[in-house]
Amino acid sequence: xxxxxxxxxxxxxxxxxxxxxxxxxxxxxxxxxxxxxxxxxxxxxxxxxxxxxxxxxxxxxxxxxxxxxxxxxxxxxxxxxxxxxxxxxxxxxxxxxxxxxxxxxxxxxxxxxxxxxxxxxxxxxxxxxxxxxxxxxxxxxxxxxxxxxxxxxxxxxxxxxxxxxxxxxxxxxxxxxxxxxxxxxxxxxxxxxxxxxxxxxxxxxxxxxxxxxxxxxxxxxxxxxxxxxxxxxxxxxxxxxxxxxxxxxxxxxxxxxxxxxxxxxxxxxxxxxxxxxxxxxxxxxxxxxxxxxxxxxxxxxxxxxxxxxxxxxxxxxxxxxxxxxxxxxxxxxxxxxxxxxxxxxxxxxxxxxxxxxxxxxxxxxxxxxxxxxxxxxxxxxxxxxxxxxxxxxxxxxxxxxxxxxxxxxxxxxxxxxxxxxxxxxxxxxxxxxxxxxxxxxxxxxxxxxxxxxxxxxxxxxxxxxxxxxxxxxxxxxxxxxxxxxxxxxxxxxxxxxxxxxxxxxxxxxxxxxxxxxxxxxxxxxxxxxxxxxxxxxxxxxxxxxxxxxxxxxxxxxxxxxxxxxxxxxxxxxxxxxxxxxxxxxxxxxxxxxxxxxxxxxxxxxxxxxxxxxxxxxxxxxxxxxxxxxxxxxxxxxxxxxxxxxxxxxxxxxxxxxxxxxxxxxxxxxxxxxxxxxxxxxxxxxxxxxxxxxxxxxxxxxxxxxxxxxxxxxxxxxxxxxxxxxxxxxxxxxxxxxxxxxxxxxxxxxxxxxxxxxxxxxxxxxxxxxxxxxxxx
Amino acid sequence: xxxxxxxxxxxxxxxxxxxxxxxxxxxxxxxxxxxxxxxxxxxxxxxxxxxxxxxxxxxxxxxxxxxxxxxxxxxxxxxxxxxxxxxxxxxxxxxxxxxxxxxxxxxxxxxxxxxxxxxxxxxxxxxxxxxxxxxxxxxxxxxxxxxxxxxxxxxxxxxxxxxxxxxxxxxxxxxxxxxxxxxxxxxxxxxxxxxxxxxx
Ligand code: SF4
Ligand code: SF4
Ligand code: SF4
Numbered sequence: 001x002x003x004x005x006x007x008x009x010x011x012x013x014x015x016x017x018x019x020x021x022x023x024x025x026x027x028x029x030x031x032x033x034x035x036x037x038x039x040x041x042x043x044x045x046x047x048x049x050x051x052x053x054x055x056x057x058x059x060x061x062x063x064x065x066x067x068x069x070x071x072x073x074x075x076x077x078x079x080x081x082x083x084x085x086x087x088x089x090x091x092x093x094x095x096x097x098x099x100x101x102x103x104x105x106x107x108x109x110x111x112x113x114x115x116x117x118x119x120x121x122x123x124x125x126x127x128x129x130x131x132x133x134x135x136x137x138x139x140x141x142x143x144x145x146x147x148x149x150x151x152x153x154x155x156x157x158x159x160x161x162x163x164x165x166x167x168x169x170x171x172x173x174x175x176x177x178x179x180x181x182x183x184x185x186x187x188x189x190x191x192x193x194x195x196x197x198x199x200x201x202x203x204x205x206x207x208x209x210x211x212x213x214x215x216x217x218x219x220x221x222x223x224x225x226x227x228x229x230x231x232x233x234x235x236x237x238x239x240x241x242x243x244x245x246x247x248x249x250x251x252x253x254x255x256x257x258x259x260x261x262x263x264x265x266x267x268x269x270x271x272x273x274x275x276x277x278x279x280x281x282x283x284x285x286x287x288x289x290x291x292x293x294x295x296x297x298x299x300x301x302x303x304x305x306x307x308x309x310x311x312x313x314x315x316x317x318x319x320x321x322x323x324x325x326x327x328x329x330x331x332x333x334x335x336x337x338x339x340x341x342x343x344x345x346x347x348x349x350x351x352x353x354x355x356x357x358x359x360x361x362x363x364x365x366x367x368x369x370x371x372x373x374x375x376x377x378x379x380x381x382x383x384x385x386x387x388x389x390x391x392x393x394x395x396x397x398x399x400x401x402x403x404x405x406x407x408x409x410x411x412x413x414x415x416x417x418x419x420x421x422x423x424x425x426x427x428x429x430x431x432x433x434x435x436x437x438x439x440x441x442x443x444x445x446x447x448x449x450x451x452x453x454x455x456x457x458x459x460x461x462x463x464x465x466x467x468x469x470x471x472x473x474x475x476x477x478x479x480x481x482x483x484x485x486x487x488x489x490x491x492x493x494x495x496x497x498x499x500x501x502x503x504x505x506x507x508x509x510x511x512x513x514x515x516x517x518x519x520x521x522x523x524x525x526x527x528x529x530x531x532x533x534x535x536x537x538x539x540x541x542x543x544x545x546x547x548x549x550x551x552x553x554x555x556x557x558x559x560x561x562x563x564x565x566x567x568x569x570x571x572x573x574x575x576x577x578x579x580x581x582x583x584x585x586x587x588x589x590x591x592x593x594x595x596x597x598x599x600x601x602x603x604x605x606x607x608x609x610x611x612x613x614x615x616x617x618x619x620x621x622x623x624x625x626x627x628x629x630x631x632x633x634x635x636x637x638x639x640x641x642x643x644x645x646x647x648x649x650x651x652x653x654x655x656x657x658x659x660x661x662x663x664x665x666x667x668x669x670x671x672x673x674x675x676x677x678x679x680x681x682x683x684x685x686x687x688x689x690x691x692x693x694x695x696x697x698x699x700x701x702x703x704x705x706x707x708x709x710x711x712x713x714x715x716x717x718x719x720x721x722x723x724x725x726x727x728x729x730x731x732x733x734x735x736x737x738x739x740x741x742x743x744x745x746x747x748x749x750x751x752x753x754x755x756x757x758x759x760x761x762x763x764x765x766x767x768x769x770x771x772x773x774x775x776x
Numbered sequence: 777x778x779x780x781x782x783x784x785x786x787x788x789x790x791x792x793x794x795x796x797x798x799x800x801x802x803x804x805x806x807x808x809x810x811x812x813x814x815x816x817x818x819x820x821x822x823x824x825x826x827x828x829x830x831x832x833x834x835x836x837x838x839x840x841x842x843x844x845x846x847x848x849x850x851x852x853x854x855x856x857x858x859x860x861x862x863x864x865x866x867x868x869x870x871x872x873x874x875x876x877x878x879x880x881x882x883x884x885x886x887x888x889x890x891x892x893x894x895x896x897x898x899x900x901x902x903x904x905x906x907x908x909x910x911x912x913x914x915x916x917x918x919x920x921x922x923x924x925x926x927x928x929x930x931x932x933x934x935x936x937x938x939x940x941x942x943x944x945x946x947x948x949x950x951x952x953x954x955x956x957x958x959x960x961x962x963x964x965x966x967x968x969x970x971x972x973x974x975x976x
Binding site: 041044045046047076077078079080089090091092093095096097099223224225227229232233235236237239240252254257258262264640641651652653655656657661665666676696697698699700701702765766767768770 | 787788790791792793794796797798800801802803804806807808818820821822823825826827829863864897909910911912913914915957972974
């Protein structure tokens with residue numbers, strides 16, 4: 001990056017000097033300064049008083065503790081702070097770039113109501129007061145409730161405020177149709193697998209004991225491209241300590257670039273690799289026999305089960321040599337229990353994902369690392385009482401990332417969620433809430449709230465979603481930016497950014513569990529409001545005021561903190577309150593306690609419950625669909641400077657990475673006549689075409705897949721930096737494979753063709769777009 | 777005497793750009809300018825590959841070619857070895873931009889040359905440069921090269937391999953790249969080897 005500009009500058013400066021350079025500089029400023037070269041430079045932001053406010057970051061959902069630096073009434077910088085266990089004084093690029101989002105002139109600024117008589121998607125709005133906007137919503141909601149019941153309003157949420165819009169309000173209102181993309185489009189299968197194996201979730205934070213481990217095996221886990229701050233720190237420190245790293249990935253990822261061994265596994269075959277590792281550990285008796293004896297149930301059945309899964313069998317399937325498979329298994333065993341295969345996020349790949357994650361856990365179990373130093377540690381969230389309020393009529397149902405949810409009781413007056421019975425697990429699946437909008441089965445969904453969920457950049461089958469949205473009686477979007485899906489809503493409620501608002505306490509399960517606070521660094525700009533305020537005001541208009549008895553967020557937080565002997569002022573001064581954890585089995589056994597929550601109290605290698613429900617009680621390998629000739633499997637991942645589809649209008653981050661590229665293996669590109677840097681289209685069987693997108697012709701990927709970074713390809717003209725740059729993977733996901741156990745939507749069975757000779761869109765540099773953006 | 781220097785351990789750097797964004801925010805660098813940027817270079821063929829993620833910035837050279845060419849004398853070296861610019865004396869002639877073999881300097885839209893100055897204002901407060909402080913892989917070290925116990929001296933001493941950019945220029949860089957991952961060494965010094973740039 002930067003090459004062209006630099007070369008240009010260098011050339012222009014060298015050949016002509018001041019005349020050309022004046023073109024770069026503002027002529028005015030030169031005139032101002034040349035006559036008086038001793039005029040002082042304007043002061044820098046850090047020259048005067050700088051106030052520091054504690055908060056936690058939300059440029060991704062890792063939620064690092066931050067100190068927000070405010071000078072002259074403006075947020076100038078965001079840094080980590082040492083006493084916060086998640087930032088430890090460091091931040092990733094997205095966290096660093098936070099202020100630019102707050103000062104983005106393209107932000108949503110005041111409530112908007114879609115102009116009467118226009119269609120959803122036309123994008124025509126009129127400004128409204130908060131009062132009018134919320135009244136409008138309440139009226140439509142009452143109408144839906146009267147005709148169809150409260151369950152016919154669905155609630156999607158992602159981000160800190162999803163507590164209000166995907167849990168609390170739906171519970172108060174009486175709808176079990178509340179869902180988070182962070183479950184069925186992300187971590188659902190790993191959580192279900194963990195619940196049914198260990199009787200505990202992974203709990204939203206991957207509890208890998210990085211500081212104690214000596215051997216790490218990553219499978220499709222993109223540390224480095226995924227810049228979850230603490231995880232990246234721990235990973236780097238482990239490697240520096242000399243831990244060995246193996247990376248199985250169809251792509252030579254950033255993590256692979258750091259690995260001792262890269263296994264370019266054939267996409268879709270990871271479970272075969274894991275089964276073969278179990279085979280070697282079991283048949284060569286390399287597993288931790290004492291651990292297996294003490295903590296597990298069903299090992300003898302596993303011995304029998306893994307017999308056919310030889311490395312030679314797996315080599316055929318995975319295209320990884322049998323010797324390599326065997327060697328890695330032996331090396332893992334040599335380092336056990338300080339050898340670990342970390343579970344990752346976004347595990348919805350092929351539809352068999354609960355079983356793949358079970359297989360991953362079982363290799364760890366054979367290594368004896370779960371609940372032991374150097375493996376997986378145990379963690380719980382610190383306890384802080386809720387604000388005293390009446391019980392909600394319906395238990396919140398969306399679950400966390402962990403997705404553990406309550407079933408609607410048999411004698412409840414409420415109907416079960418629309419996706420009940422489509423899969424085995426109990427967490428709601430966001431993508432399964434869409435069809436009832438069109439089909440009315442099992443009952444219609446007529447209203448929808450989307451709090452921070454990008455409907456068109458997360459849920460597959462985008463065209464289907466658009467058709468479904470047209471059938472609704474009410475669609476409300478609560479967001480910060482005029483994303484494409486936001487500009488389809490009937491009512492748009494502009495939220496304040498996380499630097500401008502309070503939010504609920506962050507109760508973080510961690511090796512050292514901790515509580516972190518979010519304090520507003522500046523007043524909310526424009527006519528934007530924090531999520532908690534919107535929820536309370538709307539709750540009152542819906543006649544649910546009794547569930548919102550707090551005066552404001554300060555009262556709410558202070559009351560909660562007093563239940564643990566602290567208060568709001570203390571947290572304001574301190575930012576984070578750190579607790580002691582109980583990371584290992586030994587910490588429980590000392591008190592005769594058992595951290596495992598399975599019915600048997602053991603790690604269930606063999607799952608009776610899966611067997612009873614008609615699923616494989618131990619993981620097996622199911623072949624995945626292969627791309628037809630001429631097509632490639634569409635893989636997708638992360639840019640280190642972007643989060644989901646959220647950060648693509650942030651000028652500083654877009655200046656780092658302003659369009660995605662499609663990775664194509666060199667040999668395939670030669671065959672297709674595509675050169676590095678050419679623009680191409682990606683096209684799927686459903687006739688969706690994305691792009692033009694730049695080709696990165698590279699040795700770093702297998703021949704049978706192509707790869708793009710997720711989150712680009714916005715079709716949102718009001719997001720002037722993001723609009724039209726790159727390609728959207730979600731748009732190309734015209735199908736998904738439902739994981740029958742967890743309800744996860746497997747997204748990697750989508751195939752695309754590469755169409756050469758797309759026109760070069762000549763994207764202007766971000767700096768030119770920024771210069772042209774006058775505030776709207 | 778203090779002789780400030782920085783090192784970057786390329787075996788740890790993942791090219792995440794946290795350093796670059798931190799630099800932009802700290803120093804109010806306009807969008808489009810960079811005092812610090814990342815290159816990634818791949819060497820080899822599938823499946824025997826190396827990727828080098830290499831952050832680049834001003835190297836605070838011992839013999840800085842940019843300083844003598846400045847007609848106003850606003851480019852100078854501090855007693856601590858920091859190559860800095862007295863921005864209000866800069867007439868934007870661009871001579872230093874042309875002279876720097878590393879493209880470390882760029883023209884600020886307000887009409888003066890700008891580049892990394894090791895975050896001097898932070899050093900004065902006893903803080904580390906912004907890029908060093910935020911780097912999530914802890915691959916950057918900073919300090920006084922004349923102090924054998926400084927973080928940078930220790931990092932350089934403990935490294936298996938130490939490189940500087942384009943040593944043939946005789947500039948004497950004070951930015952050291954440690955543990956370059958390719959067996960060819962720093963990729964910028966090996967342009968005759970087959971390689972590819974980029975791929976995000
Ligand atoms: S990992 Fe980065 S974006 Fe995510 S919370 Fe931490 S600093 Fe923010
Ligand atoms: S922050 Fe650190 S790891 Fe990231 S690019 Fe900069 S030097 Fe490399
Ligand atoms: S030392 Fe400061 S000015 Fe130099 S690259 Fe690092 S952050 Fe930027």
